[in-house]
Amino acid sequence: MIEAPDSVTITVSNSHEEKEEKVLNKTDSESTIKNNNNEDEKSTLLSFKELMLVFLALLFAVFLSGLDQMIVATCLPKIVSEFNSLDQITWIGTAYLLTSTTSQPISGKISDIFGRKPTFLLAIGTFLIASTLCGASQNMIMLIVFRGLAGLGAGAIVNLLMIIMSDVTSQRDRGKYQGLVGGVWGLSTIVGPLAGGLFSDHLSWRWAFFINLPIGAVTVIIVILYLQLPKPNGSLIEKLKRIDYLGSILVFIGVVCLLLPTNWGGTTYPWNSPQIITLYIVSFIILSILIYVEVKVAAEPIIPAQLFKIRTAVANFIFNLLFGMAFYSMIFYTPLYFQVIKGVSATVSGLLILPLLLGLVLFSLVAGLLTSYTGRVREFIWLGSLISIIGSVLISIYFNTNSTTGQQIGFLLIIGCGFGFVAQTTLLSIQSCVEIEYLATATAMYNFSRVIGGIFGVAILGAVFNGILNEGLSTLYSQLPPGSFDITLAKNDALYxxxxxxxQIRQNIMQIYVNALQSAYRVNVPILVCAFLSSLFLKHHVLQKTITK
Known part of the structure; x- marks a missing residue:
């Protein structure tokens, strides 16, 4: 890595005639990416035809990723029935979650060493092979193992498609493309549950995995033929020597030890059980060692310490952690409201959250177009955060037994609009504040922080929900004649x-569920307020109209 001089001159293109020169001191960690006016500067590295085809491939990839996350859930009853293994059902999701999360911070640095194209092809190849094996599984153990393998590829795919997009488009144009990516992801979350239900009912649950093959094949063919990016220097041996093996192992072990107790707490084991406490302690020790290794030992760390010296980057990571907590917990618990309080089926409850997803898709597109037109980012993050707070407050108050269909649609649409404004703009914010050499790792940490936040958000709201529910049901049970209802079923079967x-007893239990859900929803309000406060520390960075090779 070439050391920058104490003072460098950076030229930023604001228009075709005007040039704005800014002299930045080396100590300013938030210097913009150098953009000298020379022959290496272009608005894109690809021709228009190549760019459109590559972008189409990336849209297929994001659709594949979103579809895979959502389609399996509706197939679980048929899978469990065929393999007769209800006690292992949670491991299908847990295995995927663990591997997809841990692969995200690692895949960014690997793409720096070996190149975007080979790493992306390896990721999608791994995912497609694993999907084939999932569809061909003969027992639950096989399915769980291959689902974990699919997670390794899927987590890297999400990272790399964002990194590749940043390689082939300028910061100023990127908002438009990322808005479309957000829209396609939203579409996949709608199609996924419906397709899973159709496959389970009319074909076989195995097609929920086989459907990935034709989509993935088209993506692979386009990428091989049309994605042409500069290749990193060095032989294969030299590149292998650059890998931070110790850091990668520590990330994997540390994150697994962090996610398992978070996923198990309050369900598989009590929060104060030795298993949960021990895993959290081990996670803390491993992650502490990781910090030391990344700062003091690793020559090319997978999580560079320099990122945490940049105020905007740190604020962005915190924001995405908190945003992930609110977003994923809202997606997780809102169908439960419709199924328990309104008495609809799982399929119908999935359709009833469409206003949230439609708001997300529409305003993700709007935000992308606005950032490309105005060159501003943080203002839309602020706006989206405030709208999300308003939507969260309304949902926590009015989602009860008496809420009307109009209220449900309107409030979900409001919070969906807020989520849409920040879903992609925060990625532009992080990419515009780091130097080009840290772009891939910064993008990886952006994704990682959001996913980790989602896991913790679902767990925290789950702890609040279960605590209020169990206390309310126990109190009600003590006030009624013995045998009035089965308290064990009431606590463990939401549809009981x-x-x-x-x-009268049904109404009383339903009101307890409402109280528990509203208490959980209220947790999201301070979370989103803290997210907004963290966004105030974001600095404005000029979105470049050109990219540098």
Whole structure:
């Protein structure tokens, strides 16, 4: 890496006639990417035809990723029935979650060493092979193992498609493309559950995995033929020597030890059980060692310490951690409201959250176009955060037994609009504040922080929900004659209340569920407020109209 001089002159293109020169001191960690006016500067590295085809491939990849996350859930009953292994059902999601999360911070640095194209092809190849094996599984153990392998590829795919997009488009144009990516991801979350239900009911659950093959094949062919990017220097041996093996192992072990107790707490084991406490302690020790290795030992760390010296980067990571907590917990618990309180099926509950997803898709596109037109980012993050807070407050107050369809649609649409404004603009914010050599790792940490936040958000809201629910049901049970209802089923089967013939008891239990859900929803309000406060520390960075090779 070439050391920068104490003072460098950076030329930023604001228009075709005007040039704005800024002299930045080396100590300013938030210097913009150098953009000298020379022959290496272009608005894109690809021709228009190549760019459109590569972008199409990236849209296929993001659709593939979103579809895979959503399609399996509706197939689980048929899978469990065929393999007769209900006790292992949670491991299908857990295995995928662990490997996809841990692969994200690692894949960014690997793409720096070996190149974007080979790393992306390896990721999507791994995912497609694993999907084939999932569809061909003969027992639950096989499915769980291959689902974990699919997660390794899927986590890297999400990272790399964002990194590749930053390689082939300028910062100023990127908002438009990222808005479309957000829209396609939203579409995949709508199609996924519906396709899973159709495959399960009319073909076989195995097609939920086989459907990935034709989509992935088209993506691979386009990438091989049309994605032409500069190749990193060095022989294969030299590149292998550059890998931070110790850091990668520590990331994997540390994140697994962090996610397992978070996923198990309050369900598989009590939060104060030795298993949960021990895993958290081990995670803390491993991640502490990781910090030391990345700062003091690794020659090319997978998580560069320099990123955490940049105020905007740190604020962005914190924001995405908090945003992930609110977003994923809202997606997780809103279908539960419709199924328990409104008594609809799982499929219908998935359709009823469409206003949230439509708001997300529409305003992700709007935000992308606005950032490309104005060259501004943080203002839309602020706006989206405030709208999300308003939507969260309304949902926490009015989602009860008496809420109307209009209220449900309107409030979900509001919070979806807020989520849409920040879903892609935060990526532009992080990419515009780091030097080009840290772009891939910064993008990887952006994705990683959001996913980790989602896992913790679902766990925290789950702890609040279960605590209020169990306390309320225990109190009600003590006030009624013995045997009035089965308290064990009421605590563990959310749909049990619809089997209770006594309408008064049913209404009482339903109100307890409402109280528990509203208490969980209220947790999102301070989380989103803190996210907004963290966004105030974002600095404005000029979105470049050109890119440098």
């Amino acid at each position: 209340l619809w089997n209770i013939s006594d309408m």
